[in-house]
Amino acid sequence: MGNQSEVRKNFGLKASNYRLSTTHGNPVDLERMVNLLKPQPDAIVLDVATGGGHTAIALAKYVNKVVAIDITPEMLAEAEVASKQSNINNIVFQMEDVHNLDFPDGQFDIVVSRFAAHHFFNVKKAVREMCRVLRPGGKFYILDCSVFDGDETEKEINRIELLRDSSHQCSYSPRQWNRILEELPLTIQHTAFLKENYDLPQWFDRMGTNHSNQQEIFRILNNISEASKVFYPFGDDYITTYRYEILAIKI
Numbered sequence: 001m002g003n004q005s006e007v008r009k010n011f012g013l014k015a016s017n018y019r020l021s022t023t024h025g026n027p028v029d030l031e032r033m034v035n036l037l038k039p040q041p042d043a044i045v046l047d048v049a050t051g052g053g054h055t056a057i058a059l060a061k062y063v064n065k066v067v068a069i070d071i072t073p074e075m076l077a078e079a080e081v082a083s084k085q086s087n088i089n090n091i092v093f094q095m096e097d098v099h100n101l102d103f104p105d106g107q108f109d110i111v112v113s114r115f116a117a118h119h120f121f122n123v124k125k126a127v128r129e130m131c132r133v134l135r136p137g138g139k140f141y142i143l144d145c146s147v148f149d150g151d152e153t154e155k156e157i158n159r160i161e162l163l164r165d166s167s168h169q170c171s172y173s174p175r176q177w178n179r180i181l182e183e184l185p186l187t188i189q190h191t192a193f194l195k196e197n198y199d200l201p202q203w204f205d206r207m208g209t210n211h212s213n214q215q216e217i218f219r220i221l222n223n224i225s226e227a228s229k230v231f232y233p234f235g236d237d238y239i240t241t242y243r244y245e246i247l248a249i250k251i
């Protein structure tokens with residue numbers, strides 16, 4: 001059993017927050033992705049879990065066509081609004097679950113997914129599907145929330161994320177990502193472990209995290225070991241987070 005109904009419920013209620021999110025629409029992040037991918041004008045791109053459409057729109061400006069998929073209809077509707085506001089008309093929006101993509105093998109030149117893999121209930125199956133629909137020589141890009149390598153951070157920081165969003169599955173550390181991708185026909189070209197802040201209260205508000213869960217999150221952060229605390233400073237208006245970025249080429 002997957003978490004699709006939880007995802008649909010949580011994102012369905014807060015869909016416009018994601019279209020308007022400055023975290024997801026951060027132009028520096030999007031420009032770094034475009035520079036890494038070096039998209040060609042004839043490329044066909046798959047954007048997996050398009051959310052508010054930021055990734056699809058950023059890439060659509062450079063390529064022939066983007067297919068943007070998501071399992072939450074309200075999110076697809078928001079992404080479509082965002083694309084119209086940006087005067088983009090080469091994105092096709094489609095309801096799909098990443099675990100069972102309805103596309104033939106080797107269909108896309110680029111397959112991307114930003115800020116979504118931590119929701120996939122079977123991440124190995126999801127990335128296998130993403131890899132299957134990518135052509136040999138095509139580019140595979142993931143940016144997602146991550147945690148520091150280590151048993152404590154892998155467990156406790158994910159507890160925090162789950163308290164904030166009940167559809168959260170797992171934010172993987174770099175060493176976990178290595179294991180997830182190791183059996184796929186991919187050559188990793190670039191990885192980056194990026195430090196960021198979640199601004200508060202926006203991070204809570206985006207998902208509507210209730211007050212007692214917010215308090216529990218701060219309790220966990222106060223109780224992690226001194227060794228982990230060094231990596232996770234926090235205050236009333238921020239929590240430290242990390243992202244992992246991967247660019248790979250399909251063999």
Ligand SMILES: C[S@@+](CC[C@H](N)C(=O)[O-])C[C@H]1O[C@@H](n2cnc3c(N)ncnc32)[C@H](O)[C@@H]1O
Pocket residue numbers: 004007008011018024025048049050051052053054055056069070071072075096097098099113114115116119120121
């Ligand atoms: C934070 S949003 C994505 C943000 C977006 N990629 C961007 O760059 O702004 C996460 C999205 O993942 C989608 N999602 C979660 N599980 C999914 C699945 N199994 N298949 C497709 N989409 C999924 C949710 O519906 C939600 O829209």
